[in-house]
Amino acid sequence: TTAALTAGLERIPDQLGYLVISEDGVLAQSAGEMENDEHTAGIMMEMVRTASRFRLPGTADPAFKRMSILDDFVYVVTISGQKVFVVKRQHNQHEPISV
Template sequence: MSGPGPHNLDRVPDQDGYLIINGDGAVMASSGDLENDERVAGILMNMVRLASRIKINPDKPETFKRLSVVFDDFMYVATISSSKVYVSKRRHNPQEPVLA
């Protein structure tokens, strides 16, 4: 099986790990918290498949470019490129809203 090639996912700021998943749901590359995490990969693939059926713009058959799942302290950010799903797990430090 060929590798995913250069991706520079390890340079994403505030990152705790990444996954690269192919169209069959197999993990092609991983690191950090997500190293060989096939459970998270399977859930995120299900989510990507479901999300691709949701129309964002009612006028055009356009689907999402980025899927974020935001928890209190971290988030998963996923995108699709050349039939592969790239997932990054990032620390989430929500800023307090500025009250004018």
């Protein structure tokens, strides 16, 4: 069920919202700051399609399973089954370590 699908997303620390997108780009489920955000869904699906074109020669493995996009926030994109999961999280930047 969709509720079981999104229950884990709701428990991710620092998450501000999420999208679950189907293959055809239609929003299946969303919440928080990403609720009904079809614009972001379209951008994320285009990034997934672009990244999916890059494969190692001679392998049938998917090009990737997870990608992170860093901005003022972190967008974590995971592909599972026929769905694309996008979670928007706080970007907790750490100070560089001085040696």
